[in-house]
Amino acid sequence: xxxxxxxxxxxxxxxxxxxxxxxxxxxxxxxxxxxxxxxxxxxxxxxxxxxxxxxxxxxxxxxxxxxxxxxxxxxxxxxxxxxxxxxxxxxxxxxxxxxxxxxxxxxxxxxxxxxxxxxxxxxxxxxxxxxxxxxxxxxxxxxxxxxxxxxxxxxxxxxxxxxxxxxxxxxxxxxxxxxxxxxxxxxxxxxxxxxxxxxxxxxxxxxxxxxxxxxxxxxxxxxxxxxxxxxxxxxxxxxxxxxxxxxxxxxxxxxxxxxxxxxxxxxxxxxxxxxxxxxxxxxxxxxxxxxxxxxxxxxxxxxxxxxxxxxxxxxxxxxxxxxxxxxxxxxxxxxxxxxxxxxxxxxxxxxxxxxxxxxxxxxxxxxxxxxxxxxxxxxxxxxxxxxxxxxxxxxxxxxxxxxxxxxxxxxxxxxxxxxxxxxxxxxxxxxxxxxxxxxxxxxxxxxxxxxxxxxxxxxxxxxxxxxxxxxxxxxxxxxxxxxxxxxxxxxxxxxxxxxxxxxxxxxxxxxxxxxxxxxxxxxxxxxxxxxxxxxxxxxxxxxxxxxxxxxxxxxxxxxxxxxxxxxxxxxxxxxxxxxxxxxxxxxxxxxxxxxxxxxxxxxxxxxxxxxxxxxxxxxxxxxxxxxxxxxxxxxxxxxxxxxxxxxxxxxxxxxxxxxxxxxxxxxxx
Numbered sequence: 001x002x003x004x005x006x007x008x009x010x011x012x013x014x015x016x017x018x019x020x021x022x023x024x025x026x027x028x029x030x031x032x033x034x035x036x037x038x039x040x041x042x043x044x045x046x047x048x049x050x051x052x053x054x055x056x057x058x059x060x061x062x063x064x065x066x067x068x069x070x071x072x073x074x075x076x077x078x079x080x081x082x083x084x085x086x087x088x089x090x091x092x093x094x095x096x097x098x099x100x101x102x103x104x105x106x107x108x109x110x111x112x113x114x115x116x117x118x119x120x121x122x123x124x125x126x127x128x129x130x131x132x133x134x135x136x137x138x139x140x141x142x143x144x145x146x147x148x149x150x151x152x153x154x155x156x157x158x159x160x161x162x163x164x165x166x167x168x169x170x171x172x173x174x175x176x177x178x179x180x181x182x183x184x185x186x187x188x189x190x191x192x193x194x195x196x197x198x199x200x201x202x203x204x205x206x207x208x209x210x211x212x213x214x215x216x217x218x219x220x221x222x223x224x225x226x227x228x229x230x231x232x233x234x235x236x237x238x239x240x241x242x243x244x245x246x247x248x249x250x251x252x253x254x255x256x257x258x259x260x261x262x263x264x265x266x267x268x269x270x271x272x273x274x275x276x277x278x279x280x281x282x283x284x285x286x287x288x289x290x291x292x293x294x295x296x297x298x299x300x301x302x303x304x305x306x307x308x309x310x311x312x313x314x315x316x317x318x319x320x321x322x323x324x325x326x327x328x329x330x331x332x333x334x335x336x337x338x339x340x341x342x343x344x345x346x347x348x349x350x351x352x353x354x355x356x357x358x359x360x361x362x363x364x365x366x367x368x369x370x371x372x373x374x375x376x377x378x379x380x381x382x383x384x385x386x387x388x389x390x391x392x393x394x395x396x397x398x399x400x401x402x403x404x405x406x407x408x409x410x411x412x413x414x415x416x417x418x419x420x421x422x423x424x425x426x427x428x429x430x431x432x433x434x435x436x437x438x439x440x441x442x443x444x445x446x447x448x449x450x451x452x453x454x455x456x457x458x459x460x461x462x463x464x465x466x467x468x469x470x471x472x473x474x475x476x477x478x479x480x481x482x483x484x485x486x487x488x489x490x491x492x493x494x495x496x497x498x499x500x501x502x503x504x505x506x507x508x509x510x511x512x513x514x515x516x517x518x519x520x521x522x523x524x525x526x527x528x529x530x531x532x533x534x535x536x537x538x539x540x541x542x543x544x545x546x547x548x549x550x551x552x553x554x555x556x557x558x559x560x561x562x563x564x565x566x567x568x569x570x571x572x573x574x575x576x577x578x579x580x581x582x583x584x585x586x587x588x589x590x591x592x593x594x595x596x597x598x599x600x601x602x603x604x605x606x607x608x609x610x611x612x613x614x615x616x617x618x619x620x621x622x623x624x625x626x627x628x629x630x631x632x633x634x635x636x637x638x639x640x641x642x643x644x645x646x647x648x649x650x651x652x653x654x655x656x657x658x659x660x661x662x663x664x665x666x667x668x669x
Contacts, residue, residue: 008277016285019056022291054180060280065193065242069235070253076231081142084239087252092123093243095156102163117241154650175501176249176303184508185245192241204268251310305440307498314491345614352621353372363632364396399525403631404624405533411587411623414597415615416579419551420572427584427597431489435496436467437587442503457588464584467492486626520593520646522631529589536585548613593646595653
């Protein structure tokens with residue numbers, strides 16, 4: 001007890017003074033003490049009181065509030081991985097504030113907390129229900145939270161693109177920022193945070209009961225549902241207060257409660273204040289670190305620093321909490337439902353192929369300048385009577401082929417990754433490939449702008465492969481267990497996303513073509529990208545088809561597959577490697593496109609059931625169809641302005657995927 005609280009206060013006191021000393025101008029400790037005890041209005045004294053003191057105190061409140069939220073969420077859900085970021089609360093609150101800034105600035109200025117609270121509560125509720133409610137397993141709940149976050153972040157990104165002028169000041173805040181120019185943020189936050197910490201401590205015994213079996217708790221006369229609801233309300237409200245002032249900051253609510261539990265505290269009467277104290281220590285330490293190691297482009301956003309600190313913690317937590325994990329995957333159905341279309345595979349493949357070809361031809365007539373369908377072929381072959389369209393088609397043709405090729409790569413990647421981990425919620429974005437590739441590309445665009453832009457695809461591929469390699473190496477000793485792979489992928493994704501976030505803010509990249517590239521765009525694609533994606537497809541698709549029969553055996557479970565003579569770990573690794581390479585090639589060609597690798601395999605399984613080779617063929621065709629369609633629509637409906645294909649895929653895929661998860665939950669309940 002003395003170590004926890006005594007050590008915590010000592011660490012906090014030291015960090016408090018260090019925080020007041022460091023910044024763009026270093027101020028000696030004695031000057032800080034003089035400013036605190038005898039403020040004489042000197043420049044250094046004003047910096048201490050007007051800039052650094054409110055920033056430091058707000059950091060203490062932020063850390064304490066997020067730690068409280070994480071503690072309560074872990075207790076309510078009985079999930080050691082629950083926090084405001086893994087359940088989507090931060091993303092929901094941020095989205096509503098961005099939405100209010102873009103469309104309802106007058107209302108937002110009156111009550112930003114209301115917007116943040118509504119968004120956070122909405123995200124948490126959806127994630128909780130999609131994860132299975134009271135019966136949610138830790139993995140399913142975290143996956144549901146991540147999917148909800150991906151959906152919300154995609155819509156947030158769309159608002160940033162189309163309302164760049166109105167929302168550009170939110171980018172730094174959206175990365176998590178403690179920068180303050182006055183005391184307003186502190187005055188707003190402190191009564192909420194301290195009040196909710198005290199209330200949670202008073203309810204500590206009720207929260208203690210939630211750690212028991214639910215039947216036992218009810219037999220003791222406890223109102224379990226009301227206690228759970230009160231805890232959820234407190235967690236969402238305190239997180240919303242924090243997000244409305246400093247933006248979304250992750251991992252504090254994950255790390256701080258575990259740190260206190262590792263020190264031996266379990267009762268909430270002591271767990272809550274201990275977690276709040278060490279949450280304040282964590283945030284202050286991260287803030288000091290961001291200023292101490294600042295580079296010539298400025299300090300990193302506090303949210304990115306906390307992700308860099310917290311992601312390794314999540315890795316350790318996954319590996320340590322799953323010590324008894326073997327290669328057995330457990331019960332996780334890969335079926336998306338019954339077979340709804342009674343048609344032979346060959347007929348479906350032929351029909352879909354001709355649909356793709358027809359759509360490619362039609363898409364080349366669409367855009368800011370319409371090309372009559374009758375003149376399309378003569379323009380393509382350079383006939384003199386339609387030569388005016390030849391140049392235009394030479395711009396549209398490569399981008400259309402790139403869209404088709406990337407759609408094939410992403411869809412097949414989703415099939416292989418889902419087969420490898422036996423999880424219908426997995427794709428390249430879940431295991432960190434997308435964020436790793438995006439981070440590699442952003443390094444070229446911002447950190448090393450002198451490097452030729454032609455190396456951007458190479459950097460994206462290297463980033464994606466590095467992220468995947470980290471996940472595989474960490475999970476290898478666990479037999480590449482699917483649960484471990486996905487959870488480690490979440491940690492690596494957070495690390496890569498933090499890097500992307502920091503680079504965007506530091507490079508002032510919002511609204512630029514580089515930022516739009518992150519959403520997935522076929523704009524300006526040339527024959528160079530066509531050749532790139534073609535190489536990936538020509539090399540990797542035959543390998544995937546050749547190994548497809550082995551991948552089919554993974555659906556029966558590791559024990560059964562081993563009994564049939566399959567080398568499970570090697571087969572799973574082969575599927576993951578091919579899937580990761582395909583996804584990396586797609587990202588290198590068009591940027592990061594989410595949901596395509598998630599929804600297309602689901603749709604195909606509804607058509608043909610579980611058959612990997614057939615799924616590879618049909619998923620590739622359907623992926624090409626969707627991405628070519630969104631490319632054509634995106635360059636047409638708001639011409640001459642273009643909507644990135646990745647955003648349109650999200651608009652199509654997110655509602656479908658949420659519906660699919662809701663239907664799966666209802667079927668199991």
